[in-house]
Amino acid sequence: MQVETSSSKYGIKHYPDAIREWKKEGNYFCFYTTETILEVRVIADKIIRFRYAADGTFQRDFSYATSDTLEESPIVFGIKEWEETFEIYTDALKVFIARDNLRITITDKDGKVINQDEMGFHWQHYLQKGGKIVYCSKLVQEEECFYGLGDKPTDLNLRGKRLENYGTDAYGYQKDTDPLYRNIPFYYGLHNGIGYGIFFDNTFRTIFDFGKEREDACSFWARGGEMNYYFIYGPELLDVAASYTRITGTPELPPLWTLGYHQCRWSYYPDSRVREIAAEFRKRQIPCDVIYLDIDYMEGFRCFTWSKEYFPDPAGLIRDLAAQGFKVVVIIDPGIKVDPEYSIYQEGVKNNYFCKRADGALMEGDVWPGKCVFPDFTNPEVREWWSSLFKGLAETGVRGVWNDMNEPAVFEMGTFPEDVRHDYDGEEVSHRKAHNVYGHLMSKATAAGMKKYLLPNRPFLITRSCYAGAQRWSSVWTGDNVSSWEHLWLASIQCQRLAVSGLSFAGSDIGGFIGEPDGELYTRWIQLGAFHPLMRTHSASNETGFNQEPWSFGPDYEKIVAKFISLRYELLPYLYTTFWQYATHGTPMLRPLAFVAQHDPATHNCTHEFMMGDALLISHVSEEGMKEKAVYLPQGQWYYFWNDTVYHGGQQVTVATPLEEMPLFVKAGAVVPRYPVMQHTYETPITEMLLHVYYGDTITQSTLYEDAGDHYGYKNGQYNVINFKQASSTEQFMLKKKYFVNYETTYSHHRIILHGLPFKAGTVLIDGEPLTLTAEHHLPDGTISFIADRGFENITIHKA
Incomplete structure (x- = not known):
């Protein structure tokens, strides 16, 4: 029988007893106790992967998180029997399973304990x-640090924290608010x-x-379902990240314009106001690619409709904006207004597409349109129907969709009651099991619809709530944040x-969704946002009528904001390359510093510094009036971006702010590709690619x-x-290039901009052909x- 010990308010806790038998089938090993x-x-x-059947019967092996392309590819594996344990081994790991209680110890090949x-x-x-x-409870190893778990607004290192996943509409959340919008049950451990x-x-x-609860124990548990977890060994944290993404899937490449600047507000209406915003960006020469329409574009907040008063000709508006280089993204919430004259409601009721309570009544709750019903996105038939609804938006010219309120959020109730029933792809479960994947599956169906109807172009989706694996089809933002310096700091932590x-x-919502930033806070937030993969200003309507656009804070701030948005556009080839690395x-x-320098204990609790891709290190200013800042640099040499001062890493340096x-900072040795300045991603064909070396x-x-940046x-x-x-030295600079080329670019040459050459340059050899440097090649900034x-293929510069 099972060993039964301590009790709690939930009843007696049960522990496995001794292994009675075992068997192997392919790459599966099963160990049987009395019940477990x-x-x-x-x-x-x-x-x-470790999976437990508590009472001897496994539940359905089904996941909304794992990728369909996940391949099982162990090279070497087997099992050994010892007196007290079984040992399952691979080419990298040893997994010891105690005969008397199923407890697990995992070591590397040399016997160093990784997890126990x-x-x-x-x-x-x-x-x-x-x-x-x-x-499941694990021993905490000496000096162990923990990272991950998605959007938690708390210290980067989770040691000493208790956190939960239960998607929540956390309007105006603060530091340590928990739970929040997303549900990502994945964490890292780092020790020794x-x-x-x-x-x-x-x-x-x-x-x-x-x-x-106990300093020496790390625990994770669920109020239902199975104990089913994947153990992923690095030993490098970036390798763990890559393996996790292998399990849950990699994204497609987004259209290039989505890496530009996005402008959003609750709400831009009527259409004349949208035109004014677009005109201001072009007039002021502040780059921008995307304008969002919030709920006021709809007729009475009914999804998939357009307000006859505010947007009488949406196709014409979108066509005119497109001619100026703007794409339009519209919001779609899950709540469908209860209205017998509304075709979406009619279809859903007729086909039994909406969620129901345990007694069979429709799940009804108030959201923006008033009384609403909600599609059951766990039903594949409903997902297919939902996808089909985006045909009209795509044909109107909409290029992206913003899924909001999909935790799901319901006014007064907070979210769905737990007795709401869901199909769960044929399993029929309560909301307890489906809650954390509701927004996840809504966004999946939305993305599928937009992809289908936008072909050959790539779609864009942004969602507020999701589960592990949503990166396969969506972007995210950090939710309804606040205009405060603390939230600027949180934005950096959450995005890392x-x-x-x-x-x-x-x-994050640059500038804060709730409240009004001053010019300094907004400017510092733009600076941070320029180095986040999604760069979007978003703000709520308010009584003062304050607008949060790049020019809203006066000409002095506008000039600096425009400078950083322009820099973002110059860095697009670097950002797009970094996205390709992520997708591939x-x-x-x-990358938090702990993920690029994990053997340096000084990086384990660094929160302000992070890497964007392989070469750029960012440390944003997150305090009002800050005149200088201490920045920790990992080992190596680093160039200060603004003046090419070289700093040695492995220490903290102080720079003026x-x-x-x-x-x-830029990593020494890096080649950072840049575009010329542009107002939107398809303004003119690129005639020259800059390589900052x-x-x-x-x-x-x-x-x-x-x-091509699209299709x-x-x-x-x-x-x-x-x-x-x-591969340079103090006597010679050498840059070699190898390439796979199957796409014809619009530019024919590179402009090489060489930073920090430590000697006087002689002749430049480009594939053996000499180029004599003259005064015009030496720029005033020393490059x-x-x-x-x-x-x-090869550039060499010898010391003169």
Whole structure:
């Protein structure tokens, strides 16, 4: 029988007893106790899945998180029997399973402990609501740090925290508010230079305790479902991130314009106001690609309609905006107004598409349109219907959709009652199991519809709520934040955390959604937002009629804001390359310093500094009136972006922070591709690609990825991957290039801008052809600038 010990308000806790038998089938290993079954599945040499059947019967093996393309590819694996344990081994790991209680210890090949059960798996009956509460507790290793869990607005290192996943409309949330909008049950552990991850794939309310209750124990549990988790070994944290994204899926490449600047407000209406906003951007020469329409574009807040008063000719408006280089994104919420004259409501009722209560009554609740019903997105037939509704928006010219209120949020009630029923792809469950995937599946259906009707163009989707794996089809933002300096700091933390939780395509409401920033706060937020994958200003309507556009704070602030938005556009080829790396390899676009220098303990609690891609290190200004800032730099050499001062890493340095600058560093040896200044991503064909090359005396690799920036030709090989290698010394500069080229660019040459050359340059050799440097090649800022054909393979500069 099971070992029964301590009791709580939920009843007796049950623990597995001794293993009675075991069997192996392919890459599965099953261990049987009196009642509990442990299934160990070797996914890859560094990915092991653990799954427990508490009462001897496994539930349906089904996941909304895992990718359809996940392949099981262990190279070497097997099992050994010892007196006290079983040992499952791979080419990278050893998994020891105790014979007397199923407790697990995982080591590397050399026997170093990576992760170890404390009490391990246990469970208890959920007497109040049915089912089981399933637990797993692990020992906290010496000096262990924890990261991940999505959008939690708290310290980057989660040690000492207890947090839960239960999607919540957290309007005006503050530091340490929990839970929040997203539900990402994945975390990292780091100790003794060893990184690993645990993905607990369970959609019920899940709780994670990182040593808060007991300092030596890390626990995670769910109020229903199975104990089913993936263990992911690094040992490098970035390798863990890539493996997690392998499990939950990588995104498609977004259209290039989505990496430009987005302007949003609750709400821009009528259409004349939208035209005014667009005209101001072009008149003031502030780059912008996207304008959003919030709920007021609809007829009485009815989804998939247009207000006859405010937007009498939406297709004409969108066509005119497109001629100026703007794309339009519209909001769609899940609440469908109860209105017998409303066709969407009629269809949903007729076909039984809306969620129902346990007694069979429709789930009704008040949202923006008044009384609403809500589609059951866990039903594949409903998802297909929902996708079909986007045909009209796509034909009108809408290029992107913004899913909001999909935790789901309901006025007064907060969210759905737990007795609401869901199809759950044929399983029929209560809202307890479906809550955390409701917005996830709404966004999946939305993305599918927009993709279908926008072909051959790529769609854009942004969602407020989701579950693990949503990066396959959506971007996210950090929700209804506040215009405050603390929230500026939180924006940086949350976007770093989202990135390492698989959701790199993320940003915050620049300036804060609630309240009114002053010019300094807005400017500093724009500076941070310029280095987030999603750059969007968004604000709420208010009694004063305050508008939050880049020119709203006077000409002095406008000039600096325009400078940073313009810099964002110059860096688009670098950002797009970084997104390609994320989409191809699963590496996060934003990287906390602990993820790029995990062997340096000084980085483990760094929150202000982060990397965007391989080369840029950012440390935003998050305090009012700050005149200088201390910045920690990892090992290596770093150029200060604004003046090319070189700093040695492995230490904290102090830099001045005038309002027109923010701490921004470039890794020595890097090649950073840049565009000329532009007003939107398709303003004119690019005639010249700038390559900013930063001298370094260690071998450094850089990459430039290129494609058409829209449509799906890249999936058929229509793209370029250009790899740069700098191998310079104090006597010679050398840059080599190798490339795969299958896309014809609009530019024919590169402008090389060389930073920090430590010696007087002699002749430049471009593929063996000499170029004599003259005064015109030496720029006032100390850089050297010259032209090279797009097809160059080798540039050498010898010391004069």
